[in-house]
Amino acid sequence: MKKPLEGRIALVTGATRGAGRGIATRLGEAGATVYCSGRSVRGQPASGPKRPETLEETAEQVTALGGKGIAVRCDHTIDAQVIALRDRIQQEQGRLDILVNDIWGCDTLSEFGVPFWKLNPDHARTMLERAVFTHLITSRYLVPVMLPQNQGLIVEITDGDHFGYRGSLYYDLAKMSVIRLAFSMSRDLRRTGITALAVTPGFLRSEEMLENFGVTEANWRDAAKTEPDFIASESPSYVGRAVAALAADPHVASKAGRVFSSWALAREYGFTDLDGSTPHWGDHFARTYPGSPYRVADEAAYFTWRDSPIERVRPHWPEE
Secondary structure (H helix, E strand, O other): OOOOOOOOEEEEEOOOOHHHHHHHHHHHHOOOEEEEEEOOEOOEOOOHHHOOOOHHHHHHHHHHOOOEEEEEEOOOOOHHHHHHHHHHHHHHHOOOOEEEEOOOOOOOHHHOOOOHHHOOHHHHHHHHHHHHHHHHHHHHHHHHHHHHHOOEEEEEEOOOOOOOOOOOHHHHHHHHHHHHHHHHHHHHOOOOOEEEEEEEOOOEOOHHHHHHHOOOOOOHHHHHHOOHHHHHOEOHHHHHHHHHHHHHOOOHHHHOOOEEEHHHHHHHHOOOOOOOOOOOHHHHHHHHOOOOOOOOOOOOOOOOOOOOOOOOOOOOOOOO
16 A cells, blocks of 8 residues: 655754654654754764664664655754755755754753843854754755646644743743744745745653653653653654644645644644554643643734743753
8 A cells, every 4th residue: 555655855953863863763664765864873963972862763763664764964054064955855856845843953051941131152052053053954955856746745843732821031032043944935936836934843752861861762651650741641643643744735835834833733634653652742731731822823923922830841842
């Protein structure tokens, strides 16, 4: 039986680990050829020895699931390397159907809860370059490969489907910026068949998050004994299946310019996480913190938070 994305060509940036790996592998599961780009390759890890994941591993997983994975080292802050990646895809495939911008490459945990007047401005420069500017130049050079067939999907990976504060000014600015990128690109693309939108995962069980809690994907529920919110977490494959479902939807253009959550898309398209569960971070948050102003974005509008009564911040960002 033909897979829904068989014959489609995808590029997932920041595919080394976390949400990027989850998206790349599930696009492969749906039959796509997936170019997996980032900076961490065997023998040359971008994050140093503390993170062992590589692009080659991601590409191998894509292929094992039924797609075709192709690992390409690319520093997306450097125009020449992005152009070289574009030229390779153009020469080898002649088209691009799916572009996922998931580049992050920043460390902000120590800055959550710190007022902006105490933050290091150099961190802002780094974050905006790696987490926003990379998305800009990647779309600038790769979207022209999509234009000739007048169809395709651009996905900006963010954190949160709301206008609420995300615990740190720099982090909040970066994640809101990529949502705005999706909206603005959709305006420029409105007379084409290319759709741009944003997607957020929930509380993501990335490799680093599992390691921090001392659990694996096999026994991740044990972490809920010390962190109750972890029970509503999701594997990177959940947001991966969300992106795959969007890419296979012939009516995805109706979603242009907006931001969608993995949990809401799971209800809409009927997919599950790898263990068969359907975690819903929005419902969990509303039940656990009934006094909070958290609301899940719907088709009508985005929502503005008031000052949150929750004192602790729970980062669950996608990772490169």
